[in-house]
Amino acid sequence: xxxxxxxxxxxxxxxxxxxxxxxxxxxxxxxxxxxxxxxxxxxxxxxxxxxxxxxxxxxxxxxxxxxxxxxxxxxxxxxxxxxxxxxxxxxxxxxxxxxxxxxxxxxxxxxxxxxxxxxxxxxxxxxxxxxxxxxxxxxxxxxxxxxxxxxxxxxxxxxxxxxxxxxxxxxxxxxxxxxxxxxxxxxxxxxxxxxxxxxxxxxxxxxx
Numbered sequence: 646x647x648x649x650x651x652x653x654x655x656x657x658x659x660x661x662x663x664x665x666x667x668x669x670x671x672x673x674x675x676x677x678x679x680x681x682x683x684x685x686x687x688x689x690x691x692x693x694x695x696x697x698x699x700x701x702x703x704x705x706x707x708x709x710x711x712x713x714x715x716x717x718x719x720x721x722x723x724x725x726x727x728x729x730x731x732x733x734x735x736x737x738x739x740x741x742x743x744x745x746x747x748x749x750x751x752x753x754x755x756x757x758x759x760x761x762x763x764x765x766x767x768x769x770x771x772x773x774x775x776x777x778x779x780x781x782x783x784x785x786x787x788x789x790x791x792x793x794x795x796x797x798x799x800x801x802x803x804x805x806x807x808x809x810x811x812x813x814x815x816x817x818x819x820x821x822x823x824x825x826x827x828x829x830x831x832x833x834x835x836x837x838x839x840x841x842x843x844x845x846x847x848x849x850x851x852x853x
Contacts, residue, residue, distance in 0.1 A: 646844045647714060647764055648837065650751040651816060652771030653809050654700075655781030657826045658751040661771060661834060665749065668838045673845055675717070675745045679752020681726050682710045687734040694733035695796075700808030702754050710750075711760045718764070720744045730790040746848055747841050753809075756816035767840065769833070770817045773826035 648665075650658045659678065666674045684706050686694040698704060706726075713723040724739035755761045756768060779801060786792040817823065824833035 646746065646766050646841065647718065647748045647750065648767045648769065648841075649755045649762070649765035650749060650769045650771060651753065651756045651813070651820070652773060652826075653775075653778050653813050654753055654805055655778035655785070656771040656773040657781075657830070658753075658771050661769075661824065661830060662749045662751050664834050665837055665841070668834070669747070669841050669845075673745055674747040674749060674841065675742055677710070677713065677725060677742075677748060677750040679705060679710065679750065679755055680730075681728050681740075682706045683728050683733070685726075685735040687732075691732070697733065698804045698808065700753065700804045700812075702758055702812060705752075705754060705758070707758050707760060711764065714748065714750065714761070714764045717742070717744045717748050746845055753813050754816075756819045757812040762816075762819060767837070768819055768821045769837065770820035770823045771826050771830075772817065772823050777826070 650662050652658045662676050666676060682705055683699065684704060686697060689697075709726070713725065716723050722741060722743045725742050726739055727736040728734075729736050750761070750765070755765070756770070762768070782801070782805070783794065783797050786797045787794065822833060822836065824830050
């Protein structure tokens with residue numbers, strides 16, 4: 646089972662994915678973050694890298710992400726890239742992921758790319774108010790990615806906001822389940838956990 650969790654930047658996708666993994670089992674579920682699959686920009690000058698539109702589908706190495714999802718679905722291991730957000734390059738090392746019964750893939754653009762969306766068995770959209778998402782983005786980028794307040798705001802106006810309304814928000818119509826982050830996400834989380842537990846129960850009993 647491959648579960649896709651989509652939503653705008655700062656919507657709470659990763660938090661929900663990790664809550665599901667904790668509630669079910671780390672032994673049965675693995676997480677792929679679309680952010681790990683940004684294209685490697687090491688051949689570009691640093692200033693040019695910083696000007697890249699990271700909220701457009703072309704910024705993602707979708708070919709690699711699709712390949713990795715197919716390999717995991719085929720019970721094969723993958724080497725997930727590790728992205729350095731301060732330099733906008735991939736680190737030399739990778740993260741080895743062995744296949745498990747359930748894969749969660751999360752990212753802002755996973756429903757906007759048909760090759761990824763078509764591989765998802767369950768599509769979840771985390772719907773969070775814009776102001777909350779922006780505040781979370783601001784806090785994260787300053788604390789974790791070495792950004793300044795001014796650069797985060799400039800990027801938000803230049804690419805994050807317009808790309809959200811061009812690609813992310815329209816992809817919500819592809820969702821099987823919408824979790825309102827401003828409401829009670831625990832109901833949606835428990836529903837997903839129930840689906841996963843049923844999938845695992847069937848595997849243990851030898852049926853599909």
